[in-house]
Amino acid sequence: MSSSAAQRRELQKAELRAELVAAAHALVREEGYDGLTIRKLATRVGYAPMSVYSYFADKQEILMALAEDAFADLARRMRQNQPDDPIEAMRAALAEYAEFGLGNPNEYRTVFMTEKQKHPPEETFEQMERENPAFQIIIERVQACLAAGVLKGDARAIATALWTVAHGSVSLLITFPFYPFGDPKAYVMRMGDLAMAGLAVSETPPLTDEPGMCPG
Amino acid sequence: MSSSAAQRRELQKAELRAELVAAAHALVREEGYDGLTIRKLATRVGYAPMSVYSYFADKQEILMALAEDAFADLARRMRQNQPDDPIEAMRAALAEYAEFGLGNPNEYRTVFMTEKQKHPPEETFEQMERENPAFQIIIERVQACLAAGVLKGDARAIATALWTVAHGSVSLLITFPFYPFGDPKAYVMRMGDLAMAGLAVSETPPLTDEPGMCPG
DNA sequence: AATTTTTGCCGTACGTGTACGGTACAACTT
DNA sequence: AAGTTGTACCGTACACGTACGGCAAAAATT
Numbered sequence: 001m002s003s004s005a006a007q008r009r010e011l012q013k014a015e016l017r018a019e020l021v022a023a024a025h026a027l028v029r030e031e032g033y034d035g036l037t038i039r040k041l042a043t044r045v046g047y048a049p050m051s052v053y054s055y056f057a058d059k060q061e062i063l064m065a066l067a068e069d070a071f072a073d074l075a076r077r078m079r080q081n082q083p084d085d086p087i088e089a090m091r092a093a094l095a096e097y098a099e100f101g102l103g104n105p106n107e108y109r110t111v112f113m114t115e116k117q118k119h120p121p122e123e124t125f126e127q128m129e130r131e132n133p134a135f136q137i138i139i140e141r142v143q144a145c146l147a148a149g150v151l152k153g154d155a156r157a158i159a160t161a162l163w164t165v166a167h168g169s170v171s172l173l174i175t176f177p178f179y180p181f182g183d184p185k186a187y188v189m190r191m192g193d194l195a196m197a198g199l200a201v202s203e204t205p206p207l208t209d210e211p212g213m214c215p216g
Numbered sequence: 217m218s219s220s221a222a223q224r225r226e227l228q229k230a231e232l233r234a235e236l237v238a239a240a241h242a243l244v245r246e247e248g249y250d251g252l253t254i255r256k257l258a259t260r261v262g263y264a265p266m267s268v269y270s271y272f273a274d275k276q277e278i279l280m281a282l283a284e285d286a287f288a289d290l291a292r293r294m295r296q297n298q299p300d301d302p303i304e305a306m307r308a309a310l311a312e313y314a315e316f317g318l319g320n321p322n323e324y325r326t327v328f329m330t331e332k333q334k335h336p337p338e339e340t341f342e343q344m345e346r347e348n349p350a351f352q353i354i355i356e357r358v359q360a361c362l363a364a365g366v367l368k369g370d371a372r373a374i375a376t377a378l379w380t381v382a383h384g385s386v387s388l389l390i391t392f393p394f395y396p397f398g399d400p401k402a403y404v405m406r407m408g409d410l411a412m413a414g415l416a417v418s419e420t421p422p423l424t425d426e427p428g429m430c431p432g
Numbered sequence: 433a434a435t436t437t438t439t440g441c442c443g444t445a446c447g448t449g450t451a452c453g454g455t456a457c458a459a460c461t462t
Numbered sequence: 463a464a465g466t467t468g469t470a471c472c473g474t475a476c477a478c479g480t481a482c483g484g485c486a487a488a489a490a491t492t
Contacts, residue, residue, distance in 0.1 A: 038479065048442045050480080059479065112391055113329045128395060160397065164407055168384020175328055179344060181376065182424040191380055198414030208398040254449065264472045266450080275449065 017055045020045060021065050028066065033106045036062075063110040068131055070107040074100040075133040086144040091192065093141055094166055097134060098188035101170035113171060138162060151196075153204025160207065165195040233271045236261060237281045244282065249322045252278075279326040284347055286323040290316040291349040302360040307408065309357055310382055313350060314404035317386035329387060354378060367412075369420025376423065381411040 023044045027036045038059060042049040056062045074096060081092045101108045111131055129135055139159045145151040151158060169188040173181060181187045239260045243252045254275060258265040272278045290312060297308045317324045327347055345351055355375045361367040367374060385404040389397060397403045 037477080039477080047440095050443080051441050053480075054440065113387070114391070116392060116394075125396065128392060161407060161410060164384040164388055165381055165411075166384075167388055168380040168382075171329070171387060172380055172383055175330070176332060176344060178332075180341065180423065186424070191377060194377060194411065194414040195381075196414075197417045198410040198412075201413045201417070207396065208402070253447080255447080266473080267471050269450075270470060 013055070020052065020055055020062070021069075024062055024066055025069075060110070060114065064131065067107040067110045070100075070104050071111065071132055071134060075137060078134060078137045086141065086148045087150055087196070090138075090141045090145060090162070090196070091189065093134070093138055094162070094189060094192040095185070097166050098170060098185045100134075101166075102173060102184050102188075105174045108170065108174060112167060113174075135159065135163060151199055151204070152202075153199070154206035157207050158199055158204050161199060161204070162192065162195055165191050229271070236268065236271055236278070237285075240278055240282055241285070276326070276330065280347065283323040283326045286316075286320050287327065287348055287350060291353060294350060294353045302357065302364045303366055303412070306354075306357045306361060306378070306412070307405065309350070309354055310378070310405060310408040311401070313382050314386060314401045316350075317382075318389060318400050318404075321390045324386065324390060328383060329390075351375065351379060367415055367420070368418075369415070370422035373423050374415055374420050377415060377420070378408065378411055381407050 020041065024036055024041055027040055027044065031040075038052050039049045041062070042052050052062075056065070077100070078093050078096045081096055083089050083092055139155055142151065142155045142159045142162070146153075146155060146158075166188060169191040172179070173184045173187065236257065240252055240257055243256055243260065247256075254268050255265045257278070258268050268278075272281070293316070294309050294312045297312055299305050299308055355371055358367065358371045358375045358378070362369075362371060362374075382404060385407040388395070389400045389403065
């Protein structure tokens with residue numbers, strides 16, 4: 001196979017895929033999240049419905065592509081909001097995370113609240129961090145806290161704990177928008193501070209790497 | 217309208233509804249969660265598909281009925297596992313919660329990880345606590361901790377915080393079963409202990425009852 | 433140049449949740 | 463008893479996601 005021809009082919013494929021994603025974005029903007037259907041999307045780009053499946057395995061993969069864009073934006077915002085004080089930097093990241101999740105519940109749902117059965121174990125790790133570049137930033141800011149001595153322990157374990165608490169708050173607020181949590185963003189911040197307080201009490205050991213996985 | 221006749225009607229309606237729920241349980245047991253479809257369910261009870269909608273507003277409401285049964289079982293298990301020491305009682309509740317969520321991911325999803333757009337604000341509170349009787353138990357055990365002086369502050373705020381952390385862990389473990397959190401149940405317990413440590417640091421104020429609700 | 437393989441796209445078809453309108457029978461009103 | 467209203471149930475129909483098979487053109491191999 002001629003390499004340049006293959007490359008050109010790959011490029012065209014990527015372009016068409018990008019065109020589909022752009023069309024999907026437009027559809028969502030114009031008709032809302034439920035307005036995005038395979039058929040409408042296909043019509044919009046001038047293909048038959050089933051042709052879309054040459055570029056995406058299923059609808060979930062399209063939604064994921066949209067969500068990845070949104071999460072890239074979250075990462076951008078986090079980097080633009082980085083106070084010098086390591087704890088304040090951590091809290092700023094949390095604030096951006098909260099604002100993003102509460103402001104983009106659909107994208108948040110597709111990444112964090114829907115099944116990921118497809119991926120075999122070895123892919124999942126990098127996949128997760130590509131879909132959620134914010135996590136890398138949290139790790140960095142945890143490391144800053146470790147360096148400053150305001151936290152002690154394993155960076156990834158601490159970051160995962162903070163992520164767990166942030167996710168718990170955000171996802172509950174999304175699922176139960178009417179439950180009396182008080183001001184949503186304030187609730188997320190409060191839970192973040194609670195986690196920081198708990199983490200400050202003792203040194204955080206690494207996560208045990210037992211293979212243990214949950215059923216289902 | 218004759219009151220007894222109305223009551224009999226109500227009763228029959230409830231019986232048919234219960235029959236549908238039983239059939240739904242059977243279907244899920246025999247064919248798995250995805251095997252539960254309106255048509256199969258209707259066939260099984262001898263009605264036309266659309267007749268099911270005389271008893272449930274939509275499919276989600278059927279899934280919710282199944283989940284409520286499961287959550288009632290969780291509450292039962294929690295009550296059967298109640299150490300004397302208030303902190304250990306709290307941890308036991310958490311352990312049951314973890315085991316339930318990890319062992320019944322489908323039911324957990326339908327209650328905690330899907331939209332609840334229908335219910336107007338005033339219903340939500342009682343609704344939530346009927347669907348999730350475990351929450352009431354958590355509040356009780358928090359109150360025991362308050363009485364014993366190992367925690368200080370507002371019971372509902374503390375219970376909500378613990379619930380948030382438990383939910384964060386469980387839902388992440390369900391969504392990313394392959395992510396290296398280590399042993400799932402151990403991870404939930406660890407996060408619970410972290411929250412308890414954070415809560416022990418200072419007195420927990422009540423949740424502000426600002427109307428604030430999240431968009432979407 | 434001839435042949436095989438791959439690729440890009442499509443048409444059809446199935447099973448799904450559910451909106452809508454209709455119909456027959458029960459219950460209540462007068 | 464006659465008329466009105468409500469209710470339980472059904473049949474049809476729609477848009478959806480997507481499995482399957484096909485088909486022409488391009489690419490790779492011989």
